[in-house]
Amino acid sequence: MAEDSHSFGNQFYTAIVTAQGAELCSLRDKTGQELMWTGKAWPRHSPVLFPNVGRIRDNRVEIDGLAYTLTQHGFARDRKFKWIERSATGCSLILEDDPTSRANFPYAFALTLTYTIDNEGLHLTYGLHNPDDRRVLHASVGAHPAFVWPLREGIAKTDHVLEFSQPEPAPVRRLHEGLMKTERFPSPVEGKILPLREELFEEDALIFESPVSRAVTFRAKNGPALRFTWSGFSQLGVWMKPGSDFLCIEPWAGYASPEDFEGPFEQKPGLIHLQPGGRWTAGWSVQLLAA
Numbered sequence: 001m002a003e004d005s006h007s008f009g010n011q012f013y014t015a016i017v018t019a020q021g022a023e024l025c026s027l028r029d030k031t032g033q034e035l036m037w038t039g040k041a042w043p044r045h046s047p048v049l050f051p052n053v054g055r056i057r058d059n060r061v062e063i064d065g066l067a068y069t070l071t072q073h074g075f076a077r078d079r080k081f082k083w084i085e086r087s088a089t090g091c092s093l094i095l096e097d098d099p100t101s102r103a104n105f106p107y108a109f110a111l112t113l114t115y116t117i118d119n120e121g122l123h124l125t126y127g128l129h130n131p132d133d134r135r136v137l138h139a140s141v142g143a144h145p146a147f148v149w150p151l152r153e154g155i156a157k158t159d160h161v162l163e164f165s166q167p168e169p170a171p172v173r174r175l176h177e178g179l180m181k182t183e184r185f186p187s188p189v190e191g192k193i194l195p196l197r198e199e200l201f202e203e204d205a206l207i208f209e210s211p212v213s214r215a216v217t218f219r220a221k222n223g224p225a226l227r228f229t230w231s232g233f234s235q236l237g238v239w240m241k242p243g244s245d246f247l248c249i250e251p252w253a254g255y256a257s258p259e260d261f262e263g264p265f266e267q268k269p270g271l272i273h274l275q276p277g278g279r280w281t282a283g284w285s286v287q288l289l290a291a
Helices: none
Strands: 005-009 013-018 024-029 060-063 066-069 082-087 090-096 110-118 121-129 137-139 146-148 160-164 193-195 206-208 215-220 225-231 235-239 246-253 272-274 279-289
Touching: 005 082, 005 090, 005 110, 013 110, 013 121, 024 121, 121 272, 160 246, 215 246, 246 279, 272 279
Parallel strands: none
Antiparallel strands: 005 013, 013 024, 060 066, 082 090, 090 110, 110 121, 121 279, 137 272, 146 246, 160 193, 160 215, 206 235, 215 225, 225 279, 235 246
16 A cells, blocks of 8 residues: 555545645546546645635745744645544544644644545545644634536637536625635526636635535536535635636635635634634545436
């Protein structure tokens, strides 16, 4: 059994997860078709966002009166997790605080990811534990899976839509140099349908601050579809890098710092505030639907 990665699956799906970043690097259907982005234009596949989601002004935060450095999306995606369990149909990994993490984020934490595959698809559960018996843990956790777009070769990218489970008329948020703009923008969702085109992402991600939906279907006209569901997360980001062939569907518990925010880290909008000994869980699932 490889130390750095784990392959698992069944007759319907196979997946590969790496210890580095606890990242899902491959998800294939029963025909061997790859569903995850594996190209070079963006060198990741499904990074774990922790202890912050998005960018913080100047990558600097104040915690207990001291200055620390937290780069965009945090450090978990660049750390090696420890294997807890590996089986034919899944795996669990954990990242705990250590001297390296405390140099940038002076909190105790235990972040666990559990992957499973069954006949319905791939399921991922995030667990955050505050092992400190005196101190509140302030943090964010986010998902960032990138799925191939187009879903099949020969289908135009503009023949794809993102269909929400509920209408999403509320204004959306946008970013400026990685920070959350203060103004809101009209929702590009037409009822439940977001027609997909690269121009939507010329100004970075679309951010749904309080989506009603807890599921979206990423589908191609007369083609395949992915059903993506989530729980425990409060926000949703949708993003792609213009010129590349992927779409990220990103449930978050947190978001980039607003442009006008200058307070200490614990006052940053969107954080999880985990009491001593407390636990927080969330997750997402993806299923391939027949064309």
